[in-house]
Amino acid sequence: MSIETDIKQTAPFKNPYHRVMVNLMYTSNWVADTQMRVLKPFGLTLQQYNVLRILRGQYPHPVKVSDITERMLDKMSNASRLVDKLVAKKFVLRTECPSDRRAVDVVITDKGLSLLKRLDVHQGDLEESQRAKLTEDEAVYLSQLLDKLRN
Structure with missing residues (x-):
């Protein structure tokens, strides 16, 4: 259409x-x-999901909240608030950074990793539906065009 x-x-x-x-x-x-x-x-938002994926990519190393902010897809997100919500759900742990007491380290928990593993199945289903609409070459070309547009 x-x-x-x-x-x-x-x-x-x-x-x-x-x-x-x-x-x-x-x-x-x-x-x-x-x-x-x-x-x-x-019970997740897109922004919370983005934070969890960032943390999984760095696991087992902790990530500073400021680094999460830099890597967020939605630059208007409040990473500190998102981390607080994920802490409340026990998907992440927030600790004081040993080298800088003003900074906060965040690490994904086993519960958070388990949730992402379950969500990976759904992501695979979404990717499969994309494969039915775009060839791999078309997907590569579309990504290149989008990169070009942003540069």
């Missing part, structure tokens, strides 16, 4: 660049909505 059909647009876009920007925003929201439907039964 075309972006025009999806958003019920009857007038043509001003130009192809306007169309691609609207298409990117619409598709980004569509992907986020798809992810949220997977995460909701587990």
Whole structure:
């Protein structure tokens, strides 16, 4: 289906660049909505999931909250608040950094790792549905175009 059909647009876009920007925003929201439907039964938001994945990537080493902030996909997220919520759910541990008492180290717990392992199955299902729509070469090319757009 075309972006025009999806958003019920009857007038043509001003130009192809306007169309691609609207298409990117619409598709980004569509992907986020798809992810949220997977995460909701587990009581996670996209931002909390992002933090857990960052921590799993560094496991078993702790990560400073400031480093999590730098690596977040959503730059408007409040990493400290997200970590607090994950601590309350026992998915992460927050400790004082031994080398800098003002900094806070965060590490994912076994419970957090177990949750991500269960979510990996769902992510695999989402990736499989993408394989049905894009070839591997198309996925590589699309990523290259998106990288080019951001540079």
